[in-house]
Amino acid sequence: MSLELSLPRSEHTERLGAALARGGPHSSAEPLVVYLQGELGAGKTTLARGLLRALGVTGVVRSPSYTLLESYESAGLRVFHLDLYRLEGVADLAMLGWREELTPGALFLIEWPERAARALPPADLKVALSIVGEGRHARLEAASVAGAAWLDALRSDAATAEMNRV
Numbered sequence: 699m700s701l702e703l704s705l706p707r708s709e710h711t712e713r714l715g716a717a718l719a720r721g722g723p724h725s726s727a728e729p730l731v732v733y734l735q736g737e738l739g740a741g742k743t744t745l746a747r748g749l750l751r752a753l754g755v756t757g758v759v760r761s762p763s764y765t766l767l768e769s770y771e772s773a774g775l776r777v778f779h780l781d782l783y784r785l786e787g788v789a790d791l792a793m794l795g796w797r798e799e800l801t802p803g804a805l806f807l808i809e810w811p812e813r814a815a816r817a818l819p820p821a822d823l824k825v826a827l828s829i830v831g832e833g834r835h836a837r838l839e840a841a842s843v844a845g846a847a848w849l850d851a852l853r854s855d856a857a858t859a860e861m862n863r864v
Contacts, residue, residue, distance in 0.1 A: 699846050701853060705834040711741040711827070714836060715748025718823075721851030722805070723844050729804040730844060731819050733811040735825035738783075741834045742809045745825065749807070753777065761809075767794045775805055778810050782810040788817045823848055 705711045723730065727776045734742040743761040750759050754772040761781055778799055785791060793812050796806075800819060811818055822845035826837045840846040 699849055700837060700839040701849055703740070703836045703838075704830070705827075705836055707833065708741065708744050711834055711836075712748030712751070714846065715745040715750075716752035717852055717855045718745075718825075718848070719749045719752035721848055721855055723847055723851075727802055728844070729800045729802065729806060729819070730823075730848075731806045731808065731821050733821040733824045734807060734809045734827070735824065737829065740827040740829055742825075742827060743781070745827065746807045746809070746828045747838075750777060750779075766790070767796060771798075774803065776803060777805045777807065779807045780809065782808065782813040785810070785813045788814055790819055821845070 701834070703710075703714065705714060718732075732754060736742055747759045750770055753770075754774060755777075757769045759770075760768070766781060766785065768779045770779070776799065780794075780796065780797060782791065800806075806819075808818060808821075810819070820841060822840070822842040824839045824841055824845075826839070828835045828837075838849060838852065840849045
């Protein structure tokens with residue numbers, strides 16, 4: 699099950715993140731994992747920022763490129779944003795202590811998951827972003843039952859309906 703969207707401007711990428719926040723299965727019995735894939739500048743952090751803002755995070759939302767991990771708490775949800783671009787090895791990932799947080803009520807947004815694929819939990823939702831001209835293209839793919847429910851909610855979201863489906 700997948701969904702493809704055209705995101706002509708960065709505001710559309712942020713709106714997609716907000717729609718993901720609204721439609722997410724926030725009371726899952728397992729942690730939720732979202733893989734954010736795409737080349738540099740494709741909008742992975744922009745999407746994460748839109749999601750976090752919609753969840754009520756008001757502080758600075760920056761890319762965890764150098765820290766590798768940023769954590770947020772809002773509306774009873776714990777969100778962990780990982781950026782594995784600068785990961786030098788799986789041992790670096792283990793030192794972050796993120797595995798202890800793989801509990802119900804946690805949401806993991808993982809940029810560059812291919813850098814540590816074997817060490818990561820499987821995704822519930824995969825979001826592949828690509829640059830197309832001045833805009834972006836998003837392909838969302840459900841990879842679990844929770845991911846399929848999330849994608850269904852996203853399909854019926856009014857803001858998503860305004861975006862150009864491909």
